Amino acid sequence: MILSAGYVVLYVVRLLSRSRRRKMYLQTIRQVVQKHSIFIKKSVSEKWSAAASTLIQCPLVKGSQRFTHKPLLEDDHIAMMSVEPKQVVNLTDGWTEYYRPQGEYREDSTHEDVVLLLEARRPTNVDTFLEHELQVSPAEKVHILAHGAAVAWKSGSSFGIILHCTLDEFVTLSMAFCEDRLTMDEDLEVHSIMSVKIEGKSSSLVLNQEIDTDTAKKSALKPKRNSADTDTNDSNAGDGNDIAKQLAHLLAPPQSEQDQLTDLWSNESLASNSSIGRTSELLDMIDAESQDAETVDRSMMESGAGEELSDFELAGSSSSTSGSLSQSWKFVRQASVAKPPNVLVYAGKIDSVRKFNKVKKIMQQCLDSESYVIYHLKHEELETTPWIENTVLLVLASKKKYTDANETFMKYFRAGGKILGLGSGFDQELVEQTLIRKENWIVNLKYKTWSDVSLISGMYSYDISKTIAEDSHVTKLASDTNGNVLIVRVNQETKGSAGSAILSQVLFDKDAGDMGVTPEMFNALKKSNSARFEILGQLLTTLGLECNTASPPVLTPAVLVAREEISKQSFLKSIEKRLLSGVLKFGKQTLHFTADDSVPAEENLLPVLTEESEPFLKNFNKGKYCENLKSRILGNTVMYVDVIPTTMTLLDGLMFSVPETTGLIAIARQQTQGVGRGGNNWLSPIGCAMFSLHVKLPADSNLGKAVSYLQHITSLAVVYSVCKQEGYQDIDLRLKWPNDIYYGREMKLGGVIVKSTFMDGMVHATIGCGFNVDNSNPTICINDLIQLHNRQDGTSLTSCSTEQLIGRCVTYIENLIDQFQAEGAESFKQMYYEKWLHSNNTVTLQSEGNKEVKIVGLDEYGYLLVETPSGEKISVQPDGNSFDMMKNLISMKIR
Template sequence: MSGCEMSRSPFSEESISRKHPFSANRASTRNSTARYTPLTQFLTNRSSSFKAMAKPNSMLVYTGGDTKLYTDIRTRLTSLLPPDEITVFNVSVEALRKQPWNEKATVCVILASTNDLDDTAWEKIQAYFNQNGKIIFVCQNKLLASISGSSTKENASILRFAFGNQSKKLKETNKEFVKFLEKNMKKLPKAAAINETFRSKDVSVGANFTVVLKKEPEAPLFLYMQNNGSLHASALFSDATTQELIAPNSNLLKDSLQGVGVKVSETEIPALTKGVLTAEYESMIDGIAGLRLGEEIGLQPRILLRKAEAVQEFGLPDATDQLLPIEVVSRDSEECTSNEFDFDLYFDQLQCKIGQVISVVDVATTTMDIVQSLNSGIPSLETVVVVANRQTRGRGRGGNEFISPRGTAMFSFSFCVPKSSSLANNLSIVQQVFCVAIVEAARNLSGYPDFPLRIKWPNDLYFDRSHKVGGMLLTCKPRDDSFLMNIGCGMNVSNEKPTICLNDMLPKEAETKITREQLIAETLNRFSYYMADYEKNGPETFKRKYYEYWLHSQQEVLLSDFDERVTIRGIDEHGYLQVRSKSNPDKIFSIGDDGNTFDMMKGLIRHKY
């Protein structure tokens, strides 16, 4: 057997009879009566004082589908951007065309390719530029690399790249700009340096901009364009190759970011570290079926497990992207007591089978990869929890990356759903079950029955309908007579950046703070309970609980792909969004969450590319 038999299922009766997850909790109920006052007035007074934004600042990188190029650029950006403040997305051409990315949170767009960019994409880029956008063009094959020997028509295309389709008046501005380029490009063969400025003359057509053409000796040619309006939009063109721009010993990317007004903070990328693995009771380690010590197992990263005694004798190799060494220790070992993660606090809160075996890594790539690798190498560890104090490549839906600072509860765990269970027919509902579990966990630990953490369908956690506080990712694959489910979660608990955290949502006079150890354990408790409850009582009881915490009752949204306005009625048994057509009230249908994005503030549901 794979270790996924019903007796070890997280939603079996046994999993909730050990300790009922809603039994008295020392940390939360001790002061709940004395501490409780309605949070409504407090939050009304305090919400305007939050310095955070609705979501973290982001930088978009377009490489025309070249994943290696994106990886190279992303690696260099990691060393230049302020830590825990800006997240980087590898944006597709379809996203450039159709997604609502033109927003204040987008601090810069790097275009490292012009492949597949049609008029629609350029119009979106133009609109972004005209609304305080910051753009760095690294498209040397199409732009400045060909200026010196190109025709007037080709030179004119530079303005098109910045301003999209042109009116007749803008074409006149183009001609003046082309003359400026031609005049100065003739100087380059004879001059080692150049620094000239062009100012548009016709602001009535939106051509209110300044262009600086600059080249220093033995340096690439740069063309800097700035909108002269109050928004100070800017774009930078260069004939530097991408590899020149991102070379580790080059300041070109740093200077380019600063040139368009992006905050730069040279940052040392944290080194990956080894992990530790322990269990609630020491005997559990020896009882792990198929435990393989001293050999590399799993997927990527490969896992090397070695008990403490063997580590003293043989040591452990360094952690890399490809290999994660893990020391297997007892709870009272120095490795546990000196760890940033408080194992005693975690196990004191834990009341279910999921998470009785736990691995903690100080600096990891992503906990999702680690838990999947552990499950592949040791199938009997299907209920292991992996926690990171910090991640370097936190992963969200659609391959998006997210910021993972210290103070965030970053964890992944796995469990099996037997194919014979009723839940096996509705696996996608599991993400809604998890969201209810973490909201209730935070509410219980806060001591405030009206703690303002809410669910944004399908898998995000929000404060005040605008501030994202956390999210989760669910994956699934078949294994023998079961489905192996993996859940990854990131929740702001005590981190000041990039937005706000759970403890920011408590009054200053609150007697206790929420800890990530207790939040993880209590979330697992309630997740186990609601999985068992769903299996026993069906979806209706669970859905009533879900609606207590979500944000979308009777909300009207536009299905942009179908140009149809609908009213949200709830979720169906699969967790899909159930809606009613506004134009045809008899038309009720469901929208799956796979590949969709829900822009709550704009009332849109779009297909996500």
């Protein structure tokens, strides 16, 4: 009791101390921030008079160093000084514009009156830094992006970030800085904060372009990480993933602009979001003999080893298809486009994140989780993000009518898009409505075999006799017991398009908790809950989507497996000093190393069984993996897990501690939250080979200077893992720059994601790879291609297993790395070109006035090298907003 009271007293004292310090900081900063610069540094032992000039030296502020300074306050934590005149940062002096995706910090023009320069450096003592990072709880950490809008960054011996923030946020950042709670993620620590003025314009790695409707139809949406993912985090902790990707991984001071660009690209070389191709050649190639097949497998047109997949324009009615493929491929011929598995939800402008989460939750329970990914389409993205061409379903959940939004939705509908309206203001663009009540109310719905289902409805009914949209037809689907039509289907009848919309006044995203109802009404709504999901599933099926109400897989522990026992023991020995009762915490991940196989797995808590447990290894053939693993180091020590959210974060807290010979790899049978490019979801069904591999490279080595090539090495290793087997050389696996594995020119089989960071002269890279081995759905897999080859060539090649190909792939990764380190890029490029799809292809550079150029190869950093008709060579990288990296390229450097 006394101990508890003591904790309470300490907690109260701590709060009061922070409150007093905050008031002191706020009062001090407010007095001078508008006229002078405020410089804040960790407190030092020297007196101000002796140390002031040293304290305020900042290599990131250019120009005159002649100034006057005045101590403002000095407590036990920081030294704060007023500097006059106000220091100026010229953004034209090597600063790079910070790309901030939608959903990050929102600026407030009425209070945005402070500009900060944060100087960060690599820690001088890595062990001390990591130990401190692990000691501070996530709830206590304050991430700089949670309290400011990043404007620009600059790498060098001192790493700089320009941040816009309010006065109050300045105080929050200063408080966190003085208490060692300020974080940037990864391995950078803030050394000083200064309020400054900025002038000039920073350079941009991504050219800002206005995207009109025509451009949108030629491009594709890059789905962002849902803002809800950030909103649900602790406000102090922040997310920080984006700045970690853009900033913290930059390795060393670049020697040139190209070096700087290469550092950024090397920092995270990711799999392409999707790919766009034509299937006419493929359909002919599958079986030219069969001209009467009536169906084409839509699953073949969707996602492969991960992420989102492309639009594939099907051939016209004369295209031939094959009956020689696996019987599991149930083809469905479509007259226009087979859409990628992206479901977008638009929830208006006000309270849109909360509304989106409500809709997403119910959609996830109805749709097949392995076939679709649900994203938030924000209002500000309607015209700036090319989403129309790459959306299989648009869900409209905003009852307010926005004219500009409705015009865009109508364009999508007329282009053949599918829409589900949930009490949407867009409804009146298609069909006449009648107001029957001034608020949401409970109705008894009649739909097909369902009758008297209690559901929440909007304020209108539909008049199916009054169609508004031209060339369209309205059909009644459901009504209430009073005869009010509450659900209709609108089909477009214009030749050449097949727009279809289901408009519903029944608000399937709302349940009993969303209305103030009597106990009787509450009970009625709850009793109808299962019918609510069943009816929504039927409507989605009517729109051509695949529904699956199966429960998500249960997370399982990982098992530590090694090719040789000495590797496992060496690994455990290397981390034992970091374990507290067997527990290791880093970031949002916690690993519990234990021999007890009864410890349950949770989303952020993964038990790692140090003894091989048969129940959790029954789906992993260790013998097959080790038999095919011929590497010296890579892949030696395996963390295998049946079901995990993602393997990409699993190695983050381990890579700096493990010995050189550990060869740590994480292998998963199934992922529930796989990660793709830019934070996109990565679809990970059973039968897909999925692993994350730690690779360590000297920074001054051939590959250390061009880390971007790791993505190409891994992609080629996947192809070699199959095609280098005797008899398998004719399996048509190809490479699509920068990091996709393809069947022929048409269908994606896999992708690669690479994250890298720098520590003590070494580049630590985590390679994430996924490719389809034995999963025919939702797309195509390697074993399907082997069966097809057997039928066409009369061979009897055996199917491959995931363990077999992962072992072989890791072996080739190590071999190719060794060759690259010894011989440089040229010999590797020749092998890469033999398997890639792009030799002498022409592409359009939209950033160069739609100039058509010829692809000639890779440059020294792994960028795509193209040549203009005049002979000018340009290095380009993919547009981050495009699914198809070959449709929209950005010029990076003219040679």
